[in-house]
Amino acid sequence: MTARSGWSARPRYAWTDFPTLLWRERWLMLAVFLVLFGLGIAFAFTLKTTFPAYSSVLVRLGQEYVYEPRAGDAGRGAVLDPDQVIQSETEILGAGQLKHRVINRLGLARIYPELAPKYAKAGPAEKAKIMGQAVLGLERHLKIETAPDTPIIRVSFAHTDAETAALVLNTLLEEYLVYRRSVLLDPSASALEQQRLAFQRRLAEADSAYEDFLSNNRIGDFVAEKASLSALQAQIEQQKYQTDAQLSEREGRLATLERQLAQVSPEVGLYRDVSGAPGEKLVTLKLQREDLLSRYKAEARPVQELDAQIAQLEAGMAAGRTAGEGARRIGVNPVHQTLQTEKIQLAAEVAALRQSQAALADQVEQVTRRRLRLAQLEPLFQELSLGRDVLQANVRDLTVKEEQSRANQEIAARTNDNIRIVSRAIPATKGKSLKRPVAMLAFMFAAFTALCAGLLRMFLRPGLPTPESAARTLDLPVLGAAPLKA
Known part of the structure; x- marks a missing residue:
């Protein structure tokens, strides 16, 4: 009969029906709002006040980013783009090994006192896990920011203690200046020395074969004798x-x-x-x-x-x-x-x-x-x-490269000419807390969830909720409405 008559029994709503219908679900909405808002407020009060420390690093093109081939001259002097240099330094600054060095230098008790007792009593496997938690905490509170076409890296670290935050950030930058040398500098002096020695052995064998050739054929100087014979014959x-x-x-x-x-x-x-x-x-x-x-x-x-x-x-x-x-x-x-x-x-x-x-x-x-x-x-x-001649040239080139590599390592071990700490971290005088933002988010989330619960409950109720909805649904005039009785 519904199909033949052409009308559906699903209620039809208008915007004027929503205030009345949502008011009917006010207790449900209030309960949902209070529960969620209470949980959000409770979580907000668990958040601690942190003191961020800020620092910035100036990065310029250095010798580490100039390509020096180990053999030959192909591509010599090629350099990276400034953005690539900044990206490389950012990756080094955010390396996990660097954070391990900071924790080992300052001590776990200085950075995260709550983890120090557990670390002292734990076994080797547990110590590794606790150290991983400390590194994860550093990564979570450490922020590294860059901007396009700007040779500046901005670094910030937040901690519940202002002095600890500044100390950790300054230590991080100091260890970064040391750690980047081991990453960027090519430790190829020993490899170059080994290759040079191998070429020298081969050169000694070539010299011996060359001298045997000259002595067996009674030749003092092949080129000179050939030229003198040509002149003598003429x-x-x-x-x-x-x-x-x-x-x-x-x-x-x-x-x-x-x-x-x-x-x-x-x-x-x-x-x-x-x-x-x-x-x-x-x-x-x-x-x-x-x-x-x-x-x-x-x-x-x-x-x-x-x-x-x-x-x-x-x-x-x-x-x-x-x-x-x-x-x-x-x-x-x-x-x-x-x-x-x-x-x-x-x-x-x-x-x-x-x-x-x-x-x-x-x-x-x-x-x-x-x-x-x-x-x-x-x-x-x-x-x-x-x-x-080729072996002599290789030995000469490798000797030069070996000395240059050793000199570069010795110079780089003493200085970082292309890296400058623009501003060192100082203890913050004012902390930051997420209690108010979390409370506001909890309020908005609780209100939105309560509204959704009311709408869901309103749409799931059986029957026609209002005379206007019944008139629109049945396409018939409503002559009267009796109040709902229990």
Whole structure:
């Protein structure tokens, strides 16, 4: 019938019904409110007054955050972002090991006196649990705050005793300055030393193999010998070319001299005497004629006969019939002698140049064989030399890094240049208590819970609670309402 009629029996409410209906559930709501509010007030009175201590730390980029590779130079000098540095320091500042150090330094009785008697009487397992509770208490009351793009870390610690809070926070910062060194500093000096010693042993083996190679092949300095052989071969070849050129020149001159010497007579006339008898005869005849003229006239027969003889002799001399050779002397030809001397000298020079040419050719052959031998040995030499150079470079780099690491550790062990405590904690003069906030929260929670309980009870009651709700639910006018009787 409900389905066919189209209306539902579930009550319909309006905002005006809620005050009336909730007033009916006032006792339930009051009971729930009083119970919850009482519990909240009781919990608030159990809270103790705490005294917070505040401090701040300035963090700057330090040597610890600069990347130094252990081998090679790849990535050397890389640094973290400032936010990453702040995050790293924050994690170190909040480390549990740091809190253990603070508790061990100050003592459990100084920080949490209520746990000290239990810790003194407990066994090893119980002591670990109690120490864990103390560390948890420190973590719960310790606050570490940072802000973007700000190199400041703000630290606060709350405790029921103001002096203890300041003491714990200052001790925490002091231990933090010490503890961060063991975390950030790379304890690699021993590892670098071990690696350096290993490289030194390998370098000693490489040096021994290198020296054996040089001694077995009779080489003092491979590179220098190779360079000197190249220069020596070039010099010898140049001398050989010069010798060949001189030999060709001398042989050409020698051949020319031989041809010239064949054309020159070995002997030559030194001088010859020309006969002077016709001239003397002519003079004698003329003297005789003059002598006859002293005794005879020119027409005299003896004079005419002498004139005829003189004329005949002059005619013969003019015709060359009276000419004849005199004495002759023959000697060695100086030109032939000079040519022969030069030929002998050139022959000696040619022989010397040929010997020099043969010696230079032999030297070039020896140098070439030596260079070919060095060329065959060069791959092995390069391998030994390269391995030796690499080991020497590694030993040198590791030695430098070892000294730098040791120096960094020694410097960092004495100072924290990039960390500054801006303000140290001082005992607070005014404490903080959560009693009032907890009481207010308890009041609001109790009131909200009581209201929810009243609404739940109101909605769960059977029937139609008010005439207006019945009219809306049944879609019929309510003509009258009778009061509820017990």
